[in-house]
Amino acid sequence: MELKTDLTLDAKGLACPMPIVKTKKTMKDIEAGQVLEIQATDKGSKADLEAWAKSAGHQYLGTIEEGDVLKHYVRKSSGEEEQEKKHPNVVNNENLDALRKNDDVLVLDVRESAEYGFEHIPEATSIPLGELEERADELDRTKNVYIVCRTGSRSDLAAQKLTEKGFENVYNVVPGMSDWNGETTKL
Template sequence: MDIKTDLSLDAKGLACPMPIVKTKKSMKDIEAGQVLEVLATDKGSKADLAAWAKSAGHQYLGTVEEGDVLKHYVRKASDEDSQETKHDKVVNNEELQNVRSDENALILDVRESAEYAFEHIPEATSIPLGELDDRADELDRSKKVYVVCRTGNRSDMAAQKLVEKGFENVYNVVPGMSEWSGDTTSLNK
């Protein structure tokens, strides 16, 4: 599984608490919303990094094991939870669940590729928000587009962008993946 990250930290051979110490330091080198990959060999680092990310307000995405190396993925906290939504067509997760099998519906996941890789709605198409301007033409304009992210903020911005580009039936899904209880899959399943 190839996961796009913004920075990679080599913490191989280090024992607790050093992977956390180095991760904390590296988080200062990336922007809010970006993804840090932490390479570690300490088996305890999985639980340690997940707990640290939660306590620090970051999003622990998951871990991929490749031989003796654990590749951890952490998304730096952003202020997206507190931002106000502006797109007027909003649906909730239950409404999205009801349209999943509708052939005239398209589910667009605008989270970072690493977030999508670890968990996404099976029918969802992935185009990260930062790539949407360049890739919007990949989407079928005749369909109703349901835009999902983690909490509804990035999807709100994406919905506004799509409307500006001439898409007519665009819906922001709130609260999004942070509270999604329907089926999910990942790229490593």
């Protein structure tokens, strides 16, 4: 079955956050109700685009895998353009580095497992954004949760998700691992 779309965006070969950055830009150029097909090869793009679409008020329709290519379908929201939600509690890398070894701190890395494996903060717990919904109960709700990703986009979405699930002390770390100068380790 061929799916009818209004526009196709080629984001193949791009890593996070570029598929979302290009999608945001393209969504501004299409009309409400139109469907955008985003072609990507980044495996993390499914969870990223689904979460972004929800936070931006657009309708995530689904993803079809064709070989190495993920075809994501997003319908632009109708009516008034909703303002993209941002998690209000943000800290920078330096603040996290100063706090990360405290007993009341939980560092949560929501990047894909391969990203985490090649370099991560030693104390960080790895739960990729796409698994956070079903694995949130593994986290200690009594701790201050500092969420890190590569640039602050996925961690922002993760912070919103945990807050919706009743976590009280949740912080998005910006800019995240793309500019982390603190201690790291590899698997």
